[in-house]
Amino acid sequence: MQATNILILIIGLGAFAFFLGRGRSIALAAPLGGIRKLHSLPSYYGLHAALWCALPSLFLLGMWMMFDDPLINSIVVKSVASEIAPTNSASYNLLLNKISNLADGILPRKGENAALVAAADHMISLRVVSRWSLTALLLTLSSLGLLWGWSRISASFRARPVVEKVMQNILLACACLAIFTTVGIVLSVLFESIQFFRSVPIFDFVFGLEWSPQMAIREDQVGSSGSFGAVPLFVGTLLVSAVAMVVAVPIGLMSAIYLAEYASKSVRAYAKPALEILAGIPTVVYGFFAALTVAPFLRDLGASFGLSVSSESALAAGGVMGVMIIPFISSLADDVITAVPQSMRDGSLAMGATQSETVRRVIIPAALPGIVGGIMLAISRAIGETMIVVMAAGMAAKLTANPLESVTTVTVQIVTLLTGDQEFDSPKTLAAFALGLMLFTVTLLLNIFALHIVKKYREQYD
Amino acid sequence: MTEALNNLGKIKKSLSRRNRAERRFRWYGRMAVFIGLAAVMVLFTDIISKGQGAFRITYIELEVTYEQDRIGIQSLTDPEQLATGNWEALYKAALRNEFTEVSGRRDKRKLYGLISSGAGFDLKDRLLANPLLLGATENVWILADDDIDTYYKSWLDGEPYAARMSTKQLQWIDELHAQGKIRLQFNKNLFTRGDSREPEQAGIRGAVMGSLLTLLLTLLLSFPIGVSAAIYLEEFAPRNRWTDFIEVNINNLAAVPSIIFGLLGLAIFINFFHIPRSVPIVGGLVLTLMTLPTIIITSRAAIKSVPPSIREAALGMGASKYQVVLHHVLPLSLPGMLTGAIIGMAQALGESAPLLMIGMVAFIVDIPAGFSDPATVLPVQIFLWADSPERAFIEKTSAAIMVLLSFLIVMNTVAVWLRKRLERRW
Structure with a gap:
């Protein structure tokens, strides 16, 4: 039986239990003088029965789905004939793949090793056993749960608090998913990074000046060990982000000031959403725009001035990224500027200051913490931005501060190292996780710091 | 003084x-x-x-005779024969009939190059749909090759781009044009086909279906979970360290670069749970985790905007805390939550970086029909086409972007409309 069918079956049983429980509570209440004599409303008795029927089964189903495949795999591999038994983890995986492909019928059985075919048959039979035993177990569990929930129904039984307690725990679990996600991110990048740092010293990674992550296929090949010095990537990332900030900060900030302090209501009503469009455009579109329109334009422009601009220049990628970030900065700055109390503006204007003097001397200093927080969030976004740089920036790691040259960034390298086929024990793929760890740490610190500043600032004027 | x-x-x-x-x-x-x-x-x-330009594509009219022995088949019902039949021979013969003066291998190859290399299969489908055509002759509009398409369109616009054309080919096209046997038609393939290496055969149907499946899963998972989390945090959570910790986590996750979620998906879902690569299930799970913070934050704002007097009135009537939430707070804040969900979905629809990590970047011709079929999504398709060297793919990429942007515009308009329409001022 398919997992989805089992799921539908359990949900159907749960619905059945609901109506059964509800019906029984109404039937029990009838001789006592109607449902007023029950402790809870009938639907709570129904829900109580349904929860008992479905929840344990769903839990079991989840656990089973998680563990049955690895378990079957290990049983099959342990029981294979000794002549094809795996010697190390790579051949283990290879063997497993072959057996499961044979079992799924992806590979033809004709002409295969008899031991392999036997193992595949073994796998099929184990899978069948697993499915049927799961179905039987789930049905028993559901029926037992149903019976238990049903038998507990009586006029004095307090169904509502029980149901509400369970619901509260479900809600709590949903809220905790955010924590699990963070933990998952940390664990996934940390584990692979630790593995990576076993083969490449962490010092070489963080301070090394050369990045060429090619790994040799044979041991004796020229250049067999790649070098994993990430400094060129960090510099490239910073360069692109700096270009982006040079574009985004003045434009974003000035447009926020203009729209908040000068523009009439009608201009603001149209200009603000129009600027926000920029935030809604997918990054892949910006990447296409940067690679096919902006970069050739800049190259030709540079050529007409006698400058050699790379067709994958940091300027093109950074500039387009800056355009993408404009609405981000302008909306954050708008929030903090409008949060500055009107009394401060009035005070400054009453002293005879012009509007721009008020903005520069009073409002900006008052809003500065919030603005700085917003800019830091924008920087963290620029550092983590992927598609624009993947499409418009280069692949070669070059240590340069010249925005007209081609540089590569951390995110570009993560994508190039991880797309396509990969094995999980080569430093090449693990390096991507080490870069991911760096990226996550830096953006996390920036975010925490920025959110802290913004929060502090909000409290100041609340 | x-x-x-x-x-x-x-x-x-x-x-x-x-x-x-x-x-x-x-x-x-x-x-x-x-x-x-x-x-x-x-x-x-x-x-x-x-x-x-991509919404129209060049077709060439040819007189095709469906000769049985030229295709090399005996019956139209044997799948093996159909698969091995020489379908290209049909349009090649038609081309030779049209331009009888062409001889020599190189010239003939150039001549065959006028027509899309997949056109044989179109003729096969045509014949299978109407078996009576076997042995008959008809005039068919056949899809032209992408180089011809690029040239013909640029020629119509007055700035011919002939970099990949030979002088003979230019001459033939002039002849065809003079006879009215070459024209632009609506590009149906763009909307009905999956990806292809041939620009003129490539379509976005597969990517759109992949996006749809992925988004459906994302919505089904992230909306209930996000709303539950928001309800818990707004209505039930005690003020303590644990709650603060959850809130800090949510706020931070909202600002974590999307590519990190791709690494998470690769390490946990693919490497640990062994879910196959490239399938909408993994994409949906990763995008769920990514959009969850957005949905939680907007849902919390929606719940916050329900005035406390409503809760107090319900509590005063003897409702339990859950009845207050389920019967009053939730229905009243639903429009705001829906708006947040649509915005989150729009974000997920445009996202491509994490999906590159989990293998949804593969070249997939078949149109996915289920959550466990290999698929790609619209933004990733745009990325793939933008990387292709053929000039005709630039046009295709831009067209795919236009489709993507129109989806996004529709979603955002609906969100704004919903907010305007259903939002209640207290």
Whole structure:
């Protein structure tokens, strides 16, 4: 039986239990003088029965789905004939793949090793056993749960608090998913990074000046060990982000000031959403725009001035990224500027200051913490931005501060190292996780710091 | 007294300078807004001007005779024969009949190059749909090759781009044009086919279906979970460290770069749970985790906007905390939550970086039909096409972007409309 069918079956049983429980509570209440004599409303008795029927089964189903495949795999591999038994983890995986492909019928059985075919048959039979035993177990569990929930129904039984307690725990679990996600991110990048740092010293990674992550296929090949010095990537990332900030900060900030302090209501009503469009455009579109329109334009422009601009220049990628970030900065700055109390503006204007003097001397200093927080969030976004740089920036790691040259960034390298086929024990793929760890740490610190500043600032004027 | 007068003079003198500074400052502000708006305009005009051509494509009219022995089949019902049949021979013969003067292998190859290399299969489908055609002759509009398409369109626009064309080919096209046997038709393939290496055969149907499946899963998972989390945090969570910790986590996750979620998906879902690569299940799970913070944050704002008096009234009538939430707070904040969900979905629809990590970047021709079929999504398809060297793919990419942007515009308009329509001011 398919997992989805089992799921539908359990949900159907749960619905059945609901109506059964509800019906029984109404039937029990009838001789006592109607449902007023029950402790809870009938639907709570129904829900109580349904929860008992479905929840344990769903839990079991989840656990089973998680563990049955690895378990079957290990049983099959342990029981294979000794002549094809795996010697190390790579051949283990290879063997497993072959057996499961044979079992799924992806590979033809004709002409295969008899031991392999036997193992595949073994796998099929184990899978069948697993499915049927799961179905039987789930049905028993559901029926037992149903019976238990049903038998507990009586006029004095307090169904509502029980149901509400369970619901509260479900809600709590949903809220905790955010924590699990963070933990998952940390664990996934940390584990692979630790593995990576076993083969490449962490010092070489963080301070090394050369990045060429090619790994040799044979041991004796020229250049067999790649070098994993990430400094060129960090510099490239910073360069692109700096270009982006040079574009985004003045434009974003000035447009926020203009729209908040000068523009009439009608201009603001149209200009603000129009600027926000920029935030809604997918990054892949910006990447296409940067690679096919902006970069050739800049190259030709540079050529007409006698400058050699790379067709994958940091300027093109950074500039387009800056355009993408404009609405981000302008909306954050708008929030903090409008949060500055009107009394401060009035005070400054009453002293005879012009509007721009008020903005520069009073409002900006008052809003500065919030603005700085917003800019830091924008920087963290620029550092983590992927598609624009993947499409418009280069692949070669070059240590340069010249925005007209081609540089590569951390995110570009993560994508190039991880797309396509990969094995999980080569430093090449693990390096991507080490870069991911760096990226996550830096953006996390920036975010925490920025959110802290913004929060502090909000409290100041609340 | 004189000092005061002096000061007054100073102030008056500085006034014009200060006013100039004021005007300058205003002008900077106007410039900033203008640059932002200009960027929007440039982006849209660039994409539209590049992509509008892709909705029409060049067809060539040929007189095709469905000769049985030329295809090399005996019956139309044997799948093995159909698979091995020489379907290209049909249009090749038709081309030779059209241009009888062409001889020599190289010239013939150029001649066959006028037609899309997949056109044989179109003829096969045509024949299978109407078996009576076998042995008959008919005039068919056949899809032209992408180089011909690029040239013919640019030639119609008055700036011919003939870099990949031979002089003979140019001559043939002139002849066809003079006879009215070459024309632009609506590009149906763009909307009905999956990806292809041949630009003229490639379509976005597969990517759109992949996006749809992925988004459906994302919505089914992230909306209930996000709303539950928001309800818990707003209505039930005690003020303690644990709750604070959850909130800090949610706020941080909202700002974590999307590519990190891709790493998470790769390490946990694919490497640990062994879910196959490239399938909408993994994509949906990763995008769920990514959009969850957005949905939680907007849902919390929606719940917050329900005035406490409603809760108090319900509690006063004897409702339990859950009844208050389920019967009053939730229905009243649902429009806000839906708006948040649509915005989250729009974000997920445009996202591609994490999906690159989990293998949804593969070249997939078949149109996915289920959650466990290999699939790609629209933004990733755009990325793949943007990387392709063929010139005709630029047009296709822009067209795909136009489709993506129209989806996003529709979603955002619905969100705004929902907010305007259903939002209640208390």
